[in-house]
Amino acid sequence: MKEKKLTIPTLKRLPLYYNIAIRALARGENYISSAFIAEKLDIDATQVRKDIATIGYVGKPKVGFDTKEFSTHLETFLGFSKERNIILIGAGNLGIALAKYDGFTQYGLQIKAIFDKDSRKIGMKILDKEVISVSEMKNFIVKNNIQIAVLTIPAQFAQEVADELVSVGIKAIWNFAPVNLDLPKDVICWNQDLAASFITFVQLLKD
Amino acid sequence: MKEKKLTIPTLKRLPLYYNIAIRALARGENYISSAFIAEKLDIDATQVRKDIATIGYVGKPKVGFDTKEFSTHLETFLGFSKERNIILIGAGNLGIALAKYDGFTQYGLQIKAIFDKDSRKIGMKILDKEVISVSEMKNFIVKNNIQIAVLTIPAQFAQEVADELVSVGIKAIWNFAPVNLDLPKDVICWNQDLAASFITFVQLLKD
DNA sequence: TAGATTGTTAATCGATTAACAATC
């Protein structure tokens, strides 16, 4: 029941457990074992049990983890029902793809606005959201109490925009620009450099 | 000079070093130190030197690493000049965004074709590439000796498409679908589940 | 030369895996 310290590796695995759990639930499986999850993810079953213990969920010895209960526990723990107000900066291809991506909404991600500096894009509709001029960004953040920003702009503008975001109290940045941002320690930055990720991936073909 | 074993953590950092090096080069800085790189990435300078030693590049004690030489060494090591023939499966928002993304071309990524099963999308042009029916996918892979596939299709179709890919000799899959694929051990799979990544990211806001 | 930075070995830290008792 007591929660231990969560590490990043554990935090990365939890959403994967969730995916497996809801799929098992959809198939009508009432219980899943740590060995089953481990096999799917090609990791150790002890790892799985330890992670699950860390978030305070307990299984039934001999039976496994109650699929429904476990899924719900993960939903609560990971905060899916908690609405996350987010803004997206950069209405390029990637920004538009993310704005349209339906994989996010089920996790409570609510994109409140999309900003761009290109006047030709201002007013454009992406699903139900309009592209707004970056000149209105700071005001919008303050007014709507936004805490999370997604950066899908070219690398050369990323730092200056990040500085603006920080100046109005943004607490977390999901950064798709291929650059490491210089930020105050209390601002969380999550880098998602797809090109860098691709390069790492193809290196694995070497051996 | 001798190359030691490359670990995944090291492989993930190398592209970041490259980004920093080319930017320093553009600013006209002839040398960069491990301390400089470390500070940018908020990691330990020893780590940086160790990684660099691993890929067989040597710096100058007292001076640092020759920016131009180091960049070139990384380009060669990471194989940017080696053309990678790739196909993309799934012409949805994310697939189109990746197909248009210019961040890849400089690293040798060549998208040879885009496949989709939606007849309304077949024939659509994305930059200079046409969307082709998945029914032609296997033939295309064999004829063009494709080794790498990018999967940007819904989770429920990912496994069957992956099986098809494997059956015609695909060696590596960059998987954006939120599902863990069941593949032969010799096929490399790199999962890029953006929704899962987002969930992990927002957990960091908890403390 | 003196000082700064690399290269590398040793120490530490943390994550993964093994072993096994507890449990239903």
Add this chain to the structure above:
DNA sequence: TAGATTGTTAATCGATTAACAATC
């Protein structure tokens, strides 16, 4: 009950960090 699976402690493994000699 016997067997299967959890929960957890101990052992291992690997990655990061500290220390410092080598070098220009």
